[in-house]
Amino acid sequence: MKMETRAGLSRQILIAMSAITILAGVLVFFGSYLVYSAIVAVYPLPETDEWLTSLDLVIFAALILGTLPIAALVALRLARRILDPLESLARSARQIAAGDLSARAAASDKALGETASLVGDFNTMAQRLQDMAADMALxxxxxxxxxxxxxxxxxxxxxxxxxxxxxxxxxxxxxxxxxxxxxxxxxxxxxxxxxxxSGHLDLRIVPTRLDRELEELAELMAPDLASDGFHLTLELDDIVVDADATRVRQAVLALISNARRHAIRGAITISLKAVDGTAVLAISDEGPGIDRNLAGRAFEPFVRGDPDRAKETGGNGLGLSVVRAIMEAHGGSLRYRTAPGGGALFEMGFGASAVPRAR
CATH class of the missing domain: 1.10.287 (Helix Hairpins)
Known part of the structure; x- marks a missing residue:
């Protein structure tokens, strides 16, 4: 990840403080040496056996006092570049903790790269938190x-x-x-x-003969579907899949109920095929399918193509979301596409656990 590849903030601060210390030492040493040499060249000091005289100490003290403010100014400016974004981040964190999810931290143009990235990551997290709160309210x-x-x-x-x-x-x-x-x-x-x-949908995954489960479900649903002008067409291969049979029936029932509410009267086809080691369970109808503007959001909760018709037929806008949830819990796939005849076609893939059986 991006944050894992960058140097840590503590390491960057340590490097910066070390650079300031070295810079201050260089300024004090070389500055003192040069100024002292210039003074001695202009005003020769009396010869003495002492290594350092009182005058030497006074000169060095004055030079140190002159160079230390320069080092302190550099350190202050660097510390401000580090601390200002952190103070903004702490302030925003307190606002979010108090319930203001719109609070965002600010980083100046002169902020160090790591602190600026930290502020950016915090703002991204805050935006996601605000979006989640808005989604929950909706x-x-x-x-x-x-x-x-x-x-x-x-x-x-x-x-x-x-x-x-x-x-x-x-x-x-x-x-x-x-x-x-x-x-x-x-x-x-x-x-x-x-x-x-939330990742807590319990499944009882066992080897399951999906064709038998689908045949039994179709037999139970046939009379009710016939009363509404539908009939089921089964195209089932004999396949064993590692799946929760109860949840699969729930998903198939949701798709058939969806076709019953929205499709024109006619055939609803249930097919089960093995494609490259993957069991593909498909449900299709004879039209009119899902509107293109809604196809990308079809599996989101409470999304309806025709709300008025859904109310008449008892739909709650959760059927396709339930199918998506069940397939994700299986580690499988779910997709929608237009059937060759113009109807809706939903395909559920159950991974590489499909085992065709000999008839």
Whole structure:
């Protein structure tokens, strides 16, 4: 890393102080010698057997007093170049600790390279901290918004039943259960994404025959999909992959539910192939796919192509984020591209753990 390749700040200060000490010594020694020689040449001193006379000592003392302020001035200017950025950094750190995340340290143009770099690194850290705080505030506001709608509906319906406005018949109760299911799904999706982002999403990785898992999942989903005008097409190779079968089913279910909400009625294709030792699990539909302006942000939380339609179909904008989180926890890959027929195609790669089995 950049910080590891630079000399330490303490080493730089030590070198600078050593240079000042040597400079002061050189100034005192040579300055004293030259001035003393000039004085002796102009005003010869009386001959004496003493090595240093009182006059010699007075001359040397005067010369030392004259050269030391020069060395002190140089040391002061150098120390200021080091300490000014550090004082600015300490001041900004106290402001950030007090809650002002917009505080930034400043380094003058004359600051030493290491102190200027230290200030730059601090400002980068402070900017990231401010961005994280802003993202967290937005995240909390979005979650509150997503929870408010079903809770409002539940409260209104239950209050209506208490007041006798609504009859507690089967249809009303089923609608309330649907709202509860939506809340449960939202909470579980939030939990999955949060655990994955913090690196605490637990997986039970075992050798798994993905084709069998997908066949069972397709059999369970087929009736509901058929009622909405969809049918599943399976193109599965017999492959064993080191994976958490439950989490993989969760990811596939999220992608199929996403196609069910946004794709035109028709086929949803699930394929499983071994490509260069990598198991590639793909889900595709017949269109219209994801808008180009949203494709780059499709896997971010709460990103929706059509918010109004998502509300009608019960989407919470977390489905693709859940898929991303699960694949990252597996150490795999996830990408979106347009299918040959113009629909959406999501490909999940499970690394080099794919083992094709002989039929």
């Amino acid at each position: 995240w909390n506001a979005t979650i509150a918004h997503e929870l408010r709608t079903p809770l409002t509906i539940l409260k209104g319906r239950l209050q209506g039943i208490i007041d006798g406005v609504f009859e507690p018949d089967e249809r009303t109760l089923r609608r309330l259960i649907l709202q509860v299911d939506g809340l449960a799904r939202l909470v579980e999706d939030l939990r999955t994404v949060t655990l994955a982002d």
